[in-house]
Amino acid sequence: MNNWNDLYALILIVFAIYLFLFLCFFGFTRYLKKRRINKRYLAWINKIRLFYKPVAWLVIIGGFIALDPLTHGLIIVLLAVFGYKQLGNYVSGLFIRSSPMVVTDTLVKAGKIHGRINRIGTLGMVLGTDQGERWVWYNFFDKTGFTLISNQTNVLQRALYLQTELSKEELLDLVFNHPVLALGKPINIKELANKKTFLMHYTLIKGAKHEDFINYLHGHNIMTNSTENFNA
Known part of the structure; x- marks a missing residue:
């Protein structure tokens, strides 16, 4: 990276690749569903799409640091320190969300929390429990362990x-x-x-x-x- 224009070009390239992959995933997913092909292939497609985003961000951050390794590197380190908890939640969420069973209506048991998945977010998920909806961070699942029970296949x-x-x-x-x-x-x-x-x-x-x-x-x-x- 020699100047800001190079970084802007990198961002555009990363975004263009993501848009291309999104269209490919959308079309291929619809094709697999119509053909009733093994759901394992759909799971792999979702994993690729899920993990592309953090890889793309790492590429962009690498380009940003390359412009000025000392100053920009220090900025990224400071941001990482202040956002350590949220980064931990995000990374934990990547592995949890990569499971094909992590979908709405799946029953989750983690510690004393029992409920069904209502919404899946980047840093956590909303569970419907007997006491109402509850937000649960992904780090909580790492600390307590959890069981997922599919509503359809048991x-x-x-x-x-x-x-x-x-x-x-x-x-x-x-x-x-x-x-x-x-x-x-x-x-x-x-x-x-x-x-x-x-x-x-x-x-x-x-x-x-x-x-x-x-x-x-x-x-x-x-x-x-x-x-x-x-x-x-």
């Missing part, structure tokens, strides 16, 4: 914290070796700041037992917990 998706000496790649290999979870259902594993601690989102198909999977992990010396605090 499929369960759970969140589980793991502690292990295995690397993320070794852990993924071990998880995919489980016969129940290796059926094309979404599995996400995120490495946390705490050493050797991971947050895993996985799906239980009809007839699968949560306890069986827990015992499978324990049999491979992997500690499990419903929250990040293993010492509680």
